Amino acid sequence: MGSGKLVDVPGGGRLLIVRTKAGEVRAFDPRCPHTGSIVSPPAKGIVDCTTHGSTFDAETGDLRKGPATKGLTAVPVRAAGDRVVLG
Numbered sequence: 001m002g003s004g005k006l007v008d009v010p011g012g013g014r015l016l017i018v019r020t021k022a023g024e025v026r027a028f029d030p031r032c033p034h035t036g037s038i039v040s041p042p043a044k045g046i047v048d049c050t051t052h053g054s055t056f057d058a059e060t061g062d063l064r065k066g067p068a069t070k071g072l073t074a075v076p077v078r079a080a081g082d083r084v085v086l087g
């Protein structure tokens, strides 16, 4: 279903980190592709941008509903023990 949370990144910025139902860790730029608001953490498999109502799939970042016209931008990460590492 996709759970996750927003985290601060050292040096500035934020990431949306999600864990898929298969246990995979993924990350997305939390800035909404519509006009840049920070999206909310996933709930029931959906990431919501409350500014204008766009929604995204919590596991893939794919657009579910506009006004945004594309999904969230994926950021490459990998799990290293209990940490998430960029790249």
Ligand code: FES
Pocket: 032, 033, 034, 035, 036, 037, 049, 050, 051, 052, 053, 054, 066, 067, 068
């Ligand atoms: S900024 Fe997210 S829907 Fe408009």
